Amino acid sequence: MRKQDSSTKTPFDDTPDIFRFIDRCARVVRVTVNGILLLALFCGIGLLVLKSRPLPPPDTYSSSTIFDDQGKVLGTLDNGEPRDIVRLEQIPRSLIKATLAAEDKHFYEHHGFSFTGIGRAVLANIKAGKVVQGASTITQQLARNLYLTHDRTWNRKLKEAIYTLQLELHFSKDEILQLYLNEIYYGHGAHGIGRAAKMYFNKKVEDLNLAESALLAGIPRGPYYYSPYHHLKRAKDRQQHILDLMVKNRFITKAEAESARQKAIAIAPPSSHKKVSANYFRDYLVQTAVTRYGLDESLVRNGGLKIYTTLNHDMQRAAERAVHHYTRNHEGLQGALISVNPHNGHIKAMVGGKDYSESQYNRVFARRQPGSSFKPIVYLSALENGFTPLTKIMSQPTVFRFGTNTYEPHNFQNHYANQPITLREAIARSDNIYAVSTLTQVGFDPVIQMARRLGIQSRINPTPSLALGSYPVSPYEMAQAYSTIAAGGVKRPLVGITKIVDPYGRVLVEEKTEPERVTSPAHAFVLTKLLESVLKPGGTGQRVYHLFSRPAAGKTGTTDWDGWLSGYTPDLVTTVWVGYDQGKKLSHQQAHLAQYIWARYMEKATKKQPARVFAMPPGVKAVYVDPASEQIATTQCAGNQVQLEYFVAGTEPQTRCQPSGSPTNKTLSILHRFLRWLNSF
CATH class of the missing domain: 3.40.710.10 (DD-peptidase/beta-lactamase superfamily)
Known part of the structure; x- marks a missing residue:
């Protein structure tokens, strides 16, 4: 019998490799199945352990x-207000549905965790670039409120998961929902729906209507942010959103939602x-x-x-x-x-x-x-821009021009000095003409920037009334x-x-x-x-x-x-x-x-x-001055009203006042009268 040529292959030569491949696949399947069975066994044992262990007493x-x-x-x-414990059968279906729509629409379908909710929240947060949506179920929220603090550590999240499983194992869904509605915080010290109904509407829970239920269901997401006492518009907007969710999830009809929208909400005054x-x-x-x-x-x-x-x-x-x-x-x-x-x-x-x-x-x-309590901000900016306590401006009825517009402020009861007054006099009298004149000289931007530097955050516009505290x-x-x-x-x-x-x-x-x-x-x-x-x-x-x-x-x-x-x-x-x-x-x-x-x-x-x-x-110079001449006081002008004045160093007067009859003083007096005459036009 002739030997077969070893260089020639037949279709059966690969048969051992195929068998080896099939055998390898079988081993992988066996390992996977065993792994799944082992994991299931561990999970089952874990659940039995959690089921056998009693829940810890809540904080x-x-x-x-x-x-x-x-x-x-x-x-x-x-x-000092106690909680009012209510049974689930006392709670209107409208409130239960509103709560489910607001917090956990699949509550009766999951076993403590909503994986679709987690996926939806992850996508929303990735899209927004920040955390804008959470995925906690009602059971998770209850676990957190009963047993844990509200920090965001991984240790707390692990404990929350364990307590969530235990709650699902120890209680029925109705029992969990009843616990939740009696535990959750509704703001202003009200824990539980019983206290919330009494506080916000002065009603028993069973008497709440759909409109009231939707408003209450919206508060736990942000008890201060959605407080009807502090932010009624936000609370109502949240109520409208929950009504839309209830329609979307077929908890109520469009007609019922529209009727609730139109219903007036009467918030009870806070209790004494x-x-x-x-x-x-x-x-x-x-x-x-x-x-x-x-x-x-x-x-x-x-x-x-x-x-x-x-x-x-x-x-x-x-x-x-x-x-x-x-x-x-x-x-x-x-x-x-x-x-x-x-x-x-x-x-x-x-x-x-x-x-x-x-x-x-x-x-x-x-x-x-x-009003005028804003003026120091204007004057601080003026001091930084060259004004001194002796800077004089005419106090008289004045029409100010800003581009094509005019502005005509008035002093209180139309009292004017009808002569130039110093910054000190303007501040003491609260002269409005001086304040607006200062603003025109310093400029809008430096004054607004000064307000921001000092801590004013409210909106301020560059208008002449800014000097008089109109914003x-x-x-x-x-x-x-x-x-x-x-x-x-x-x-x-x-x-x-x-x-x-x-x-x-x-x-x-x-x-x-x-x-x-x-x-x-x-x-x-x-x-x-x-x-x-x-x-x-x-x-x-x-x-x-x-x-x-x-x-x-x-x-x-x-x-x-x-x-x-x-x-x-x-x-x-x-x-x-x-x-x-x-x-x-x-x-x-x-x-x-x-x-x-x-x-x-x-x-x-x-x-x-x-x-x-x-x-x-340091950096301040105290000088006795003669306000009339705006010069340094001397014994020669002691008859004038000499006063101690304070200046940022370098801005104080440099010349000394002269006796009232001196040629220099006469010249200054004539110059002042001339300036007053010019300002009168």
């Missing part, structure tokens, strides 16, 4: 405590609060912790935190009493006060209205026209600006919280602000010495002089609707505003109440502080 509901600047307890952020101090400041603390430091509002209010603040208890009490004393006999009249330590920016007292139980609106942050700003912003001036030109951001510590002693927040120099100490000091004239006899704030005797500087401001006084000692800055919320005009006497409030408060607040004068910094 105890504990109100956060606030401390004053001395470390003494001011109180808690709890309003306990007589506690600093209610407006407490609200400010919560808002700051949430918006500035990124903490969850429920954690801030009820996480057992220790919140250390800058508030001084005695100063706060004096502020509340002063505002109440001078506004109580004027129906509807409101007042606001904010007091600050200029050396560190710490808020020592804050009053947002005369009665928190009637109105929780914090007017410290309300934007109102500051609304808040008392908070004015306190920031005056605090910067009082601190010698160093801006320190205003703060109310120094530190927040959780129940385990971990520091969640520690405030560390960076000071910023925005003008020179010399310019700030010269302005301060000019503003002292306002609070002395002859100044627009002279009422303060009879009630408060310490060295102080400040500026009044009066419009048809607002009364202001922003002023300071070397160690304390206070801004006071009075007015009506609804645009009702103030009488001139009512506008003066800001001065009385300021003086009464400052007299009490500074009792324990040493009386100090404003320390003169």
